[in-house]
Amino acid sequence: MKYLVLAAAILMWANGLKPATDYWFNFVLVNGTEVSPLGHFRLPPNAGANLDSLKYAFFSCSNWPTGYFNAYDQASKYDLDFWMHLGDYYYEYGISDGSKDVRWEAPPQGLQPSGDIQSLDDYRRRHALYRRDPGLQALSATAALIAIWDDHEFMNNVWSGGAQNQYPGEVEYWQRRSNALRAYTEWMPIRWNMTDTPALNVPANYAINRTFDFGNLATLFMLEDRVTKRTQAGQDSNEFDPTEITDPDVSAEPIVGSLAPSDWNSTVDAAMLQLQQQLNIKRTNKSDLMLGPNQIAWIQSETQRLLLYAVDKILMPNVIAMIVIVIQLQDYEGVLQSAMAPNDAVQQYWQEVYDNLTTTPAAGAPNHTYQTFATTPSSLSKYASIQNVTDSVLTSSRVDVALGRYNINNDFDSWQGYLWDRYYFLGNISKANNPTIYSGDSHDFWTGYLTLVNPEEYVTNGSNVPTSPIVATEFDGGSVSSDGGSSTDTWPLDYSNAAWMAANPNMVHVEQRYKGYVYVELTPTNQHVEQIYVSTIASMDYVGFCGVAFDVPARVNGSGEIVINPGKCGSVPGATTPYKSSGVLVTPTYTVSGVKPTSIQAGTAMPTDSFLTAA
Numbered sequence: 018m019k020y021l022v023l024a025a026a027i028l029m030w031a032n033g034l035k036p037a038t039d040y041w042f043n044f045v046l047v048n049g050t051e052v053s054p055l056g057h058f059r060l061p062p063n064a065g066a067n068l069d070s071l072k073y074a075f076f077s078c079s080n081w082p083t084g085y086f087n088a089y090d091q092a093s094k095y096d097l098d099f100w101m102h103l104g105d106y107y108y109e110y111g112i113s114d115g116s117k118d119v120r121w122e123a124p125p126q127g128l129q130p131s132g133d134i135q136s137l138d139d140y141r142r143r144h145a146l147y148r149r150d151p152g153l154q155a156l157s158a159t160a161a162l163i164a165i166w167d168d169h170e171f172m173n174n175v176w177s178g179g180a181q182n183q184y185p186g187e188v189e190y191w192q193r194r195s196n197a198l199r200a201y202t203e204w205m206p207i208r209w210n211m212t213d214t215p216a217l218n219v220p221a222n223y224a225i226n227r228t229f230d231f232g233n234l235a236t237l238f239m240l241e242d243r244v245t246k247r248t249q250a251g252q253d254s255n256e257f258d259p260t261e262i263t264d265p266d267v268s269a270e271p272i273v274g275s276l277a278p279s280d281w282n283s284t285v286d287a288a289m290l291q292l293q294q295q296l297n298i299k300r301t302n303k304s305d306l307m308l309g310p311n312q313i314a315w316i317q318s319e320t321q322r323l324l325l326y327a328v329d330k331i332l333m334p335n336v337i338a339m340i341v342i343v344i345q346l347q348d349y350e351g352v353l354q355s356a357m358a359p360n361d362a363v364q365q366y367w368q369e370v371y372d373n374l375t376t377t378p379a380a381g382a383p384n385h386t387y388q389t390f391a392t393t394p395s396s397l398s399k400y401a402s403i404q405n406v407t408d409s410v411l412t413s414s415r416v417d418v419a420l421g422r423y424n425i426n427n428d429f430d431s432w433q434g435y436l437w438d439r440y441y442f443l444g445n446i447s448k449a450n451n452p453t454i455y456s457g458d459s460h461d462f463w464t465g466y467l468t469l470v471n472p473e474e475y476v477t478n479g480s481n482v483p484t485s486p487i488v489a490t491e492f493d494g495g496s497v498s499s500d501g502g503s504s505t506d507t508w509p510l511d512y513s514n515a516a517w518m519a520a521n522p523n524m525v526h527v528e529q530r531y532k533g534y535v536y537v538e539l540t541p542t543n544q545h546v547e548q549i550y551v552s553t554i555a556s557m558d559y560v561g562f563c564g565v566a567f568d569v570p571a572r573v574n575g576s577g578e579i580v581i582n583p584g585k586c587g588s589v590p591g592a593t594t595p596y597k598s599s600g601v602l603v604t605p606t607y608t609v610s611g612v613k614p615t616s617i618q619a620g621t622a623m624p625t626d627s628f629l630t631a632a
């Protein structure tokens with residue numbers, strides 16, 4: 018809080034800054050007694066000016082109690098031009114009694130405030146807590162942040178008129194959302210006039226959607242898809258209209274939960290297809306919006322504007338959205354049938370997992386067992402332990418298999434619940450030169466192509482319509498510390514990765530085992546993308562390493578194929594390479610010794626135009 022006055026001063030001075038210039042700055046307490054560590058940022062050249070390369074990283078989903086922000090610390094070792102946070106910069110939740118995570122404890126490590134945040138003071142204190150993380154501090158001091166919010170900056174699964182995590186007796190939705198916004202504008206570096214607090218009860222068009230030009234090399238668009246136009250998604254049972262349908266998992270359970278897949282007969286078939294149809298009606302409702310027509314028209318005209326001066330230049334407009342698009346559904350049967358050669362050791366292992374998780378042992382036979390998996394420390398007590406396949410595990414595993422077999426998606430908070438808006442969005446960016454979508458939200462790493470498939474076809478064939486054009490590439494993930502694939506932790510994560518790939522032909526790569534971020538090097542001819550993983554978030558002793566890399570060659574004048582090629586990992590500061598490529602059984606490990614994060618050293622390049630200390 019005490020640096021707030023000078024933070025406001027930056028906004029006023031921002032107009033005087035020069036493009037293509039490095040700046041160093043301190044915050045100084047008004048009475049001069051305390052000086053912050055030195056911070057650095059670099060401004061890009063103006064739109065159209067020559068620029069040969071850009072290095073940046075993007076992050077999402079940083080949950081204080083579930084782990085240390087080692088991903089930020091790792092990224093601070095690069096010389097980044099900027100970094101992005103694509104939402105869930107913090108979480109609104111309070112301490113949940115059931116979980117014991119690494120940072121639940123008393124101050125200064127423990128979660129504050131301890132309950133779900135609601136008041137303006139709550140939101141401010143939560144921001145302040147997160148800023149204590151040494152990794153976040155190191156990265157913040159290294160390069161400028163460009164941020165967009167997701168739901169947890171407000172409350173879980175927020176939309177333009179409500180939220181899932183919004184209950185009677187709490188601070189009322191509009192007041193709470195205004196509190197969240199106000200705190201956000203105070204603490205985050207965005208172009209926003211703090212005194213311009215949104216009026217309550219007025220659905221505002223928040224100007225957080227914005228454009229950043231990086232010379233003639235790239236243009237970055239940040240899109241708002243949470244609180245401006247978004248209609249209610251319906252995913253958790255308390256979000257669906259009760260007259261409509263409940264959670265797909267919940268609805269599928271009475272149909273398949275008590276039967277092994279080998280016993281699914283025509284009755285089951287009919288019931289599952291009916292469920293699929295009901296959900297597809299929901300997904301293809303043209304009134305359901307995520308971005309809405311105004312923002313789609315805006316992004317369309319922005320990309321067209323860029324093409325005007327992109328003539329004869331290789332321009333990479335990067336379109337940013339923060340909600341996963343590629344992700345569709347996972348097919349545990351499909352991967353067994355198609356992904357591996359029969360009798361392959363891995364396939365045999367997965368077959369055994371499948372049998373154990375979906376069939377009841379013969380009378381008198383011992384229980385089937387499974388090995389648990391986890392990606393965050395909260396589940397470490399269960400990690401890598403052998404458990405009996407209980408009735409509830411059997412039920413949920415059968416539901417997982419059925420949703421894959423019957424092509425039923427159960428994530429309606431993502432673009433999967435907004436198929437027409439998705440179709441229009443993709444159609445409207447399809448003329449852009451080299452559109453790339455970066456997203457967060459899912460807590461895992463996804464890489465793939467986005468194709469323009471009419472929603473009516475999409476609900477039956479997914480993205481698997483060979484005649485549909487590829488309009489963009491997408492790189493998502495992972496999370497800084499939020500729980501990801503371990504929510505499906507009855508299935509081994511390598512099997513789960515393969516099941517996603519099997520069901521979604523446009524998916525190029527899936528990784529649910531690691532926490533981390535995505536690092537990008539952009540040049541006029543190539544977009545080089547690396548997934549950087551951290552070995553642990555349970556302590557600050559970690560190793561960062563590049564798990565996989567991709568190259569997207571630039572198209573010229575918007576012609577030629579959009580293609581994602583395998584890339585080579587570059588050297589990562591402090592890295593080792595414990596990662597093995599997919600298909601090989603790897604279990605993540607949390608017992609790694611490694612480098613300790615170092616705090617940023619001030620003064621190595623004290624500039625002449627350090628403007629804040631002069632204040």
Ligand SMILES: *[C@@H]1O[C@H](CO)[C@@H](O)[C@H](O)[C@H]1NC(C)=O
Nearest residue numbers: 018019046047048049050051
């Ligand atoms: C400066 O301000 C801080 C914060 O308000 C206060 O704790 C400190 O005592 C002040 N120091 C002096 C010398 O006034």
Ligand SMILES: *[C@@H]1O[C@H](CO)[C@@H](O)[C@H](O)[C@H]1NC(C)=O
Nearest residue numbers: 028029209210211212213214
């Ligand atoms: C912020 O908005 C207020 C009220 O609209 C206005 O008086 C003030 O000049 C604005 N400040 C800046 C820095 O734009």
Ligand SMILES: *[C@@H]1O[C@H](CO)[C@@H](O)[C@H](O)[C@H]1NC(C)=O
Nearest residue numbers: 276280281282283284285286
């Ligand atoms: C399918 O199986 C269920 C449960 O075993 C049974 O109740 C139903 O009669 C069967 N339907 C047909 C058409 O065989």
Ligand SMILES: *[C@@H]1O[C@H](CO)[C@@H](O)[C@H](O)[C@H]1NC(C)=O
Nearest residue numbers: 248249298299302303304305
């Ligand atoms: C379609 O969506 C709108 C807006 O969310 C909603 O009001 C309407 O009831 C939905 N219609 C159907 C058939 O679900």
Ligand SMILES: *[C@@H]1O[C@H](CO)[C@@H](O)[C@H](O)[C@H]1NC(C)=O
Nearest residue numbers: 222224226227228311312315
């Ligand atoms: C954000 O999108 C709206 C359309 O929804 C557009 O009118 C506005 O200009 C955009 N904001 C900025 C800062 O470009």
Ligand SMILES: *[C@@H]1O[C@H](CO)[C@@H](O)[C@H](O)[C@H]1NC(C)=O
Nearest residue numbers: 327328329330573574575576
């Ligand atoms: C791109 O388009 C411009 C204008 O149509 C043309 O002059 C230029 O030769 C094209 N560049 C390439 C590499 O095709």
Ligand SMILES: *[C@@H]1O[C@H](CO)[C@@H](O)[C@H](O)[C@H]1NC(C)=O
Nearest residue numbers: 381382383384385405406407
């Ligand atoms: C199977 O596991 C359950 C729960 O752990 C246990 O109660 C039951 O006795 C086990 N059955 C056999 C046959 O081992």
Ligand SMILES: *[C@@H]1O[C@H](CO)[C@@H](O)[C@H](O)[C@H]1NC(C)=O
Nearest residue numbers: 369370373384385386387388
């Ligand atoms: C399947 O369950 C059996 C016990 O019925 C156990 O011995 C085996 O290890 C389990 N297989 C896997 C892959 O978990």
Ligand SMILES: *[C@@H]1O[C@H](CO)[C@@H](O)[C@H](O)[C@H]1NC(C)=O
Nearest residue numbers: 383384386402403404405406
């Ligand atoms: C699994 O079931 C067996 C047999 O009933 C029991 O001895 C064992 O403790 C159970 N294991 C777990 C992890 O519950």
Ligand SMILES: *[C@@H]1O[C@H](CO)[C@@H](O)[C@H](O)[C@H]1NC(C)=O
Nearest residue numbers: 309310313314441442444445
């Ligand atoms: C652009 O989006 C609008 C709705 O927002 C839609 O009517 C239009 O067909 C879209 N254009 C393309 C080319 O997909």
Ligand SMILES: *[C@@H]1O[C@H](CO)[C@@H](O)[C@H](O)[C@H]1NC(C)=O
Nearest residue numbers: 474477478479481482483484
């Ligand atoms: C949908 O998938 C089916 C089966 O894979 C295929 O026969 C059909 O051609 C596909 N439809 C389209 C429009 O591609």
Ligand SMILES: [Fe+2]
Nearest residue numbers: 078105458499
């Ligand atoms: Fe998240």
